[in-house]
Amino acid sequence: MMSMAEKGEVSRQQIVETANRLFYQRGYNQTSFSDIAEAAAIPRGNFYYHFKTKDDILAAVVDYRIEHIRAMLADWDREFADARARLRRFIQMVRGSGKDLARYGCPMGSLNIELGKAQPALKAKARKMFDLFRDWLAAQLKALGHKDAAGLALHLLGRAQGIVVVAQVYGDQKYLNQELDQFEAWLDKQVSSRK
Amino acid sequence: MMSMAEKGEVSRQQIVETANRLFYQRGYNQTSFSDIAEAAAIPRGNFYYHFKTKDDILAAVVDYRIEHIRAMLADWDREFADARARLRRFIQMVRGSGKDLARYGCPMGSLNIELGKAQPALKAKARKMFDLFRDWLAAQLKALGHKDAAGLALHLLGRAQGIVVVAQVYGDQKYLNQELDQFEAWLDKQVSSRK
DNA sequence: GTCTATACCTTGATAGAC
DNA sequence: GTCTATCAAGGTATAGAC
Numbered sequence: 001m002m003s004m005a006e007k008g009e010v011s012r013q014q015i016v017e018t019a020n021r022l023f024y025q026r027g028y029n030q031t032s033f034s035d036i037a038e039a040a041a042i043p044r045g046n047f048y049y050h051f052k053t054k055d056d057i058l059a060a061v062v063d064y065r066i067e068h069i070r071a072m073l074a075d076w077d078r079e080f081a082d083a084r085a086r087l088r089r090f091i092q093m094v095r096g097s098g099k100d101l102a103r104y105g106c107p108m109g110s111l112n113i114e115l116g117k118a119q120p121a122l123k124a125k126a127r128k129m130f131d132l133f134r135d136w137l138a139a140q141l142k143a144l145g146h147k148d149a150a151g152l153a154l155h156l157l158g159r160a161q162g163i164v165v166v167a168q169v170y171g172d173q174k175y176l177n178q179e180l181d182q183f184e185a186w187l188d189k190q191v192s193s194r195k
Numbered sequence: 196m197m198s199m200a201e202k203g204e205v206s207r208q209q210i211v212e213t214a215n216r217l218f219y220q221r222g223y224n225q226t227s228f229s230d231i232a233e234a235a236a237i238p239r240g241n242f243y244y245h246f247k248t249k250d251d252i253l254a255a256v257v258d259y260r261i262e263h264i265r266a267m268l269a270d271w272d273r274e275f276a277d278a279r280a281r282l283r284r285f286i287q288m289v290r291g292s293g294k295d296l297a298r299y300g301c302p303m304g305s306l307n308i309e310l311g312k313a314q315p316a317l318k319a320k321a322r323k324m325f326d327l328f329r330d331w332l333a334a335q336l337k338a339l340g341h342k343d344a345a346g347l348a349l350h351l352l353g354r355a356q357g358i359v360v361v362a363q364v365y366g367d368q369k370y371l372n373q374e375l376d377q378f379e380a381w382l383d384k385q386v387s388s389r390k
Numbered sequence: 391g392t393c394t395a396t397a398c399c400t401t402g403a404t405a406g407a408c
Numbered sequence: 409g410t411c412t413a414t415c416a417a418g419g420t421a422t423a424g425a426c
Binding site for chain 3: 011043
């Protein structure tokens with residue numbers, strides 16, 4: 001029973017995963033049904049069995065990303081008991097994505113910026129990706145004894161976003177790694193002063 | 196002679212200024228000729244007397260922005276002899292634009308991110324806006340005696356970009372101002388340690 | 391559930407009258 | 409220089425056969 005996927009789930013999953021990649025690499029508004037259909041080898045008309053509108057595809061993609069983030073954060077929490085180690089793991093993750101980040105920017109940031117321009121309804125959903133990291137960061141910082149953990153979490157998010165933006169603007173992965181080094185040192189300093 | 200604008204310069208300037216605003220508020224790819232025509236009260240066909248393609252309009256808009264930035268930086272240099280005061284003026288400028296920044300993001304950053312996804316030729320031109328600030332920041336930091344002025348300039352650019360991204364994601368101008376306070380304090384500390 | 395055909399609209403761009 | 413009419417292409421979305 002559970003091992004057998006429902007009919008339609010396979011092609012639906014193909015659409016979501018392909019759209020997820022193309023939305024990241026080209027942007028949401030610059031990705032057409034034809035683009036997704038061609039990349040996923042699925043006829044265009046098939047889309048409307050699974051999704052009513054293009055916005056619905058984006059909603060599914062954001063849900064997909066949210067689930068991925070949630071699982072990743074849960075993994076880190078399971079893997080590391082120490083909040084400091086968890087935060088280092090976060091930086092390590094950014095570092096590992098360096099190539100894509102320098103090329104396409106941040107999947108959360110670039111999507112929010114695009115949608116924030118003139119598509120508030122869609123942006124409201126995309127913002128939830130940020131909420132996940134914000135709340136997770138705040139929890140770690142609170143565990144480390146920081147008073148304004150929520151404020152510091154937003155600060156760290158901003159630092160990370162800025163690094164990625166400049167790295168993308170100049171296509172410079174080396175800059176990204178250097179800034180992450182500073183980020184890590186800054187983090188260690190912040191943490192040790194509270195221990 | 197000089198007081199009389201060439202024929203066509205008026206409507207051309209109208210197109211550029213209207214496009215500049217709309218590209219910022221809606222994004223380049225999400226702004227159509229119809230949008231610009233309607234906002235500028237100019238018929239669609241008129242565009243092609245002044246510009247061959249939509250990309251040409253963007254090029255003119257970027258030139259327009261570059262000239263604006265150049266003039267602004269020159270004003271600051273003229274107004275303040277002290278590099279530290281110039282840097283504070285930079286922060287003050289960001290603060291003054293807070294409302295738009297929290298709503299539409301950074302005009303340089305969001306455009307570069309959009310074009311960086313899949314329009315490398317256009318992005319190359321848009322990146323020059325960053326170059327202006329980067330070089331200006333580096334000059335000020337060098338004047339203050341910083342060794343790696345170029346590296347620190349990119350660092351500051353990243354800080355500013357990240358602040359604006361998060362401010363836009365959460366539509367939170369208060370966050371932006373708080374971060375700018377930190378930014379200013381950080382800057383003062385960096386500077387005074389070298390004096 | 392899957393796929394073809396197509397409707398309908400908007401897009402960037404052109405031709406040509408004025 | 410300005411504007412109208414129009415084009416071809418591409419967009420989202422629908423209808424309906426299989």
